[in-house]
Amino acid sequence: MPPQQSLRTLYTELIRSFTAQPCDINKCGALLSQLKIGLIEAGLLLPQGEPNLNDLLVARDILEIGAFWSIRARDVPSFDRYFSQLQTFYTDYGSVLPPSKREYPIRGLNLIRLLTQNRIAEFHTTLESLPLSADAIAENPFISHPVNLERWLMEGSYSKVWNAREEAPAEEYKFFVDSLMGTIRNEIASCGEAAYESLPLKDAATLLFFPNRSDLLRFADERGWQVNLTSGTISFTKKGEEKVEIPKQKLISASLAYARELEQIV
Amino acid sequence: MKNKDGKKDEEKKTEESKTPPPPPTPLAEIKSNIALIDRAVSTLEPRFTHRVLRSLTALRRRTDAVVLRNAIDEIYPKDSTTRKSLLSWLPGSSDSGSSMDIDSSGKSTPQEPVPEVEVYIRLVIIYTLLSSSESYGKALQLAKETGERILALNRRSMDPIAAKVWYAVDRAYELGGELADARPLLLSAQRTASLRHDDESQAALINCLLRSYINYSLFDQADKLVSKTTFPTSASNPQYARYHYYLGRIRVVQLNYSEAHRNLQQAIRRAPQPRTAPGFYQAVHKFFIVVELLMGDIPDRSLFRHPVLEKALTAYFDIVKAVRTGSLSQFQATLSKHSAQFTADKTYTLILRLRQNVIKTGIRRLSLSYSRISLRDICHKLHLDSEEDAEYIVGKAIRDGVIEGRIVHESGWMECAGQKRGYGPEVSDVFGRRIAFCLDLHNQSVKAMRYPLNAHRKELAAAEGAREREKELAKEIQEGELDDEDLGGDF
Numbered sequence: 001m002p003p004q005q006s007l008r009t010l011y012t013e014l015i016r017s018f019t020a021q022p023c024d025i026n027k028c029g030a031l032l033s034q035l036k037i038g039l040i041e042a043g044l045l046l047p048q049g050e051p052n053l054n055d056l057l058v059a060r061d062i063l064e065i066g067a068f069w070s071i072r073a074r075d076v077p078s079f080d081r082y083f084s085q086l087q088t089f090y091t092d093y094g095s096v097l098p099p100s101k102r103e104y105p106i107r108g109l110n111l112i113r114l115l116t117q118n119r120i121a122e123f124h125t126t127l128e129s130l131p132l133s134a135d136a137i138a139e140n141p142f143i144s145h146p147v148n149l150e151r152w153l154m155e156g157s158y159s160k161v162w163n164a165r166e167e168a169p170a171e172e173y174k175f176f177v178d179s180l181m182g183t184i185r186n187e188i189a190s191c192g193e194a195a196y197e198s199l200p201l202k203d204a205a206t207l208l209f210f211p212n213r214s215d216l217l218r219f220a221d222e223r224g225w226q227v228n229l230t231s232g233t234i235s236f237t238k239k240g241e242e243k244v245e246i247p248k249q250k251l252i253s254a255s256l257a258y259a260r261e262l263e264q265i266v
Numbered sequence: 267m268k269n270k271d272g273k274k275d276e277e278k279k280t281e282e283s284k285t286p287p288p289p290p291t292p293l294a295e296i297k298s299n300i301a302l303i304d305r306a307v308s309t310l311e312p313r314f315t316h317r318v319l320r321s322l323t324a325l326r327r328r329t330d331a332v333v334l335r336n337a338i339d340e341i342y343p344k345d346s347t348t349r350k351s352l353l354s355w356l357p358g359s360s361d362s363g364s365s366m367d368i369d370s371s372g373k374s375t376p377q378e379p380v381p382e383v384e385v386y387i388r389l390v391i392i393y394t395l396l397s398s399s400e401s402y403g404k405a406l407q408l409a410k411e412t413g414e415r416i417l418a419l420n421r422r423s424m425d426p427i428a429a430k431v432w433y434a435v436d437r438a439y440e441l442g443g444e445l446a447d448a449r450p451l452l453l454s455a456q457r458t459a460s461l462r463h464d465d466e467s468q469a470a471l472i473n474c475l476l477r478s479y480i481n482y483s484l485f486d487q488a489d490k491l492v493s494k495t496t497f498p499t500s501a502s503n504p505q506y507a508r509y510h511y512y513l514g515r516i517r518v519v520q521l522n523y524s525e526a527h528r529n530l531q532q533a534i535r536r537a538p539q540p541r542t543a544p545g546f547y548q549a550v551h552k553f554f555i556v557v558e559l560l561m562g563d564i565p566d567r568s569l570f571r572h573p574v575l576e577k578a579l580t581a582y583f584d585i586v587k588a589v590r591t592g593s594l595s596q597f598q599a600t601l602s603k604h605s606a607q608f609t610a611d612k613t614y615t616l617i618l619r620l621r622q623n624v625i626k627t628g629i630r631r632l633s634l635s636y637s638r639i640s641l642r643d644i645c646h647k648l649h650l651d652s653e654e655d656a657e658y659i660v661g662k663a664i665r666d667g668v669i670e671g672r673i674v675h676e677s678g679w680m681e682c683a684g685q686k687r688g689y690g691p692e693v694s695d696v697f698g699r700r701i702a703f704c705l706d707l708h709n710q711s712v713k714a715m716r717y718p719l720n721a722h723r724k725e726l727a728a729a730e731g732a733r734e735r736e737k738e739l740a741k742e743i744q745e746g747e748l749d750d751e752d753l754g755g756d757f
Contacts (some may be wrong), residue, residue, distance in 0.1 A: 121520040125485045128519050128615060155622045156662030157655045191661035195673045203675055207657075247691050254698050261705045 010035050011058055014065060028069050035062050056097055060089045064102045067109070071172040076113060083110050105170045108142035112176045115150055116183065123150060141169040149180070156191070158184050162209050185209070189223055198235040201227070292328045295321070296337045296390070300383050307380045307423045315426045318386070322430065326393040331356045334391060341379055341387075348384050355391050355408050382424050385431060388412045392434045402442045409438040413451065417458055428459075429470040436474040445478050452478070460495070469501035469509070476512040483612075485519045492516065507536035511550050518553065518616060523561045530554040540574040548578040549611075555582045556616045559589050562623060581607045589620060592628030594649045597621065625650075625659060626668050633669040633682040640679045653678070 014031045039059055063086050070078035083106065090103055107130065114123040123146075130143065137143050145168065152160045161184055165177040185208055192199065192207065199207070201216065210216040220227050226235050299318040306314035335356055342349035388408060395405035413435050416428045432455060439448035452475050459467040472495055479488035497509050514529035533550045540547045551569065558565045570576060570583045581604035588597040601608070601617060608614040628648045632639055645656040660680050663669050671682040 121522070124521060124615075124619075125489075125519055128485055129483045151618075151621060154619075155625055156659040157651070158658045159652065159654045188658065188661070191658070191665045194665040195661040195671075196675060197672060199675055247694075250691075251694060254694070258701060258705075261709075265708060 010038065011062060014062065028065070029073060032062070032066050032069060036066075053096065056089065056093060060086070060097065060100060063089070064100065064106060067106050068102070068172055071109060071175050074175065079109070079113065104140055104142040105172070108146055108169070109172055109176075111143070111146035112149070112173060112180075115146055115153070116176050116179045118183070120150070145169055145173065153184070153187075158188055181209070185219070189219070193223075193225075193236045196236060198233045201232045201234060204234050292325060292333045293336050293340075295325055296329070296333070296387075297340065299325075300337075300341060300379065300386070303382050303386055303427075304380060307382055310423065312423070312426055315382070315423070319426055319430055322389070322393075326390060326397075329390060329394055331394065334387070334394060338387060341383065352384070352387060352391070355388075355395070355404065381419050381421065382427060385412060385416060385419075385424060385427050388415075389427060389431050389434060392431075392438060396434075396438060396441060399441075402438065406438040406442050409435040410451070413455060417455065420462065422462075422464070425464045425466045428464065429466040432467055432470045432474060436478070445481060449475065449478055456495070465498035465500045466502070468495075468498050469505040472497060473505055473508045473512065476509070476516075480512055480515055485516055488512070488516050489520070503536045504538060507533045507538075507546070510536065511546070511553075514550075514553060514557070518557050518560070523557055526557045527554075527561060530557060540572070544574045547574055551575055551579060552582060552611050552613055553616075555579065555586065556613050556620075559586065559620055559623060560616065562626070564590055585617060585620070589624050589627060592624055592626075592631050592648070594621070594624055594628070597624045626663060626666075629660060629663045630669055633671055633680075636682060638679055638681050641673075642678070644680065 010031055014028065014035060039062065063082050067079055067082040067086065070076070070082055086106065089097065089100075090107075107126075111123060111126060114120075114126065127137075127147065130137070132140065132143065137147060145164070149161055149164060152158070152164075161180070165174070165181070168174050168177065188208055192204075201213065204220075205211075205213065205216045208216065208219065210219065217227060220234055227233075228235065299321070302314045302318050306312060306318075335353065338349055338352050338356075342352070389412070392405050392409050392412070395401040395408065409431070412431050416424060416431060432452070436445075436448055436452065439445050452471055456468060456471040456475065458464075459471055472491070475491055476488050479485070479491065492513060497506075501509070510529045510533035514526045514533060517523075517526035517529060530550055530553055534547070534554065537543060537546055537550065555565045555569070565586060570579055570586075581600075584600045584604065585597070588600050597620070605614060608617055625648060629644070632644060632647065641653050641656045641660070644650070644660065645653050648656070650656050650659065657673060657675075660669075660673060664671060664673070669682065671680055673680050
């Protein structure tokens, strides 16, 4: 079959250029879009029924490479698409196909993606649907990494998150680390505003994981902190004791509602 | 009460079965049930069918192939094709069958009954087949065929029975170990049921599907199903209880705790008596307790003393204790001790989420008892890994409003401010919510009141009478007064 044949050659070429050091992002992208068209023509992009096992394996491989490629090309929406296409292979054909060694890295990447986009509810839904027991999750480095990150974020152990950025189980995980760090800094900053009255510049830099002073000053400026350079401290504008206002409108309408209901009862 | 009666019957039956031939009670029950179904169909009153189905649980424990064979023999005319097809599903020795043939041949051949009867008998046969593991395959085959037959017959008077059949289909698939395979069939049946406004089947089918999804942890799909379907409002209480339970489980995974709490509470309220269905009661409570903890509440102590729950909830009780004291080490110990049970209950990942609540409780306790405490001490008392962590965690707690206070970084301690005053606009909010609940309850109960027909006529008559009497009384008084006055005048 000529279309299958051309798919094969493209596929081997993709693997070659993907595994090459350094990997050629542009070339991979071009190959991937050709391959996807090929897969659609062969009816393998979203397989139905009982196609050939080898074809399925190849299709899965291509999509997995696509997912990794999207991360390397810093294209998160594309990763999202590849991941949803891969779901079919992982769940519906999971019992037929031999397990892929890239499956858990990709699932883990998806979890981190949800975490960085602050989609915690989906994060937990996805986690629940993983075909792993609780112990297996703890043992699987690809999955336990995002799970731990989420736990630390929720507790507030930000330093652990910071330290874990070097322990990423796969190269692609580091892509998300930067955006995660941005989230953490904002979290710490908002905590700091509530918890401190003033903070020495040096300590603020360590708390916020800033390597140098200028970065810190820029960040402080963004958040509107008052920096006192002579004494070397940052003071946070206290929002003051918010004046408690009596919600007149609400109280009146509530009282009226009670009166109306009581009227009905009597 | 009903259950007790059922048990008594059962005891009676076992006693009877020891002394040979007397006719078994299940046969008589099936026959009376069939008469009821017939009446339901002819009078268009689903009430009778419901009555029949209520006794199904008790009945199916007492029936066996022989009883069914007798029943079918007596109900169906001898040359009926339905009779043959029904009998073919029954396992059993042929000689008993032939002897029954002789028995029934003496009687006049009865009329061919309504199709509802056939489906009902099929339902009982499915349950009989499901009682032993060898006949699961056969039960599944029969269940599938019955489902098709219901769809083909399309009779509204069959809906209540159909709902039960769909549940049996689901159960047959599950016992056969291929619950996931039932989904396409159930989904198409659900579509048909909703098109035909068959509320009872629809409720049962939605629950079956949710159960199947949640069993495989496919919360995404389950959530989509819930959002795409409307649960029929006329569904029966047990179906509602199940639906709320599944909804609660979906919501808790999505971190929507208040919604989950509401649903689980509804499930508990709508569930049958704890003694009738202890399994459901316990399962709901397990999730209910975890959700309460996740919301930062501590469940009632009395819950753990409930006779039905006490034993099942011991592990959860330990967790509650650990969260209450805010001790991370105790929490970890309890978690690892009971991890097998939590995994079996599918609450393990939810309980893992409780870790942050434990820390929060711990910090709140510290902030209440100390006016100033060093970060090192906090770290030590809460078993945190480092002072640095403690600082971040306390900072987050302050921001989230768990405690009032501030951190003095230079000296490395936390200063706790006094407690918030317990009075403010939020109090009136809570008050408003409670009043609204009471008023709603009142209005609902007024709406739910039933008035017997024409009762108001009697009342009117009574009122009329009263008015008459009043008039007389007034007259008398008037006269009396006059009398008095007259008397007075006379005096």
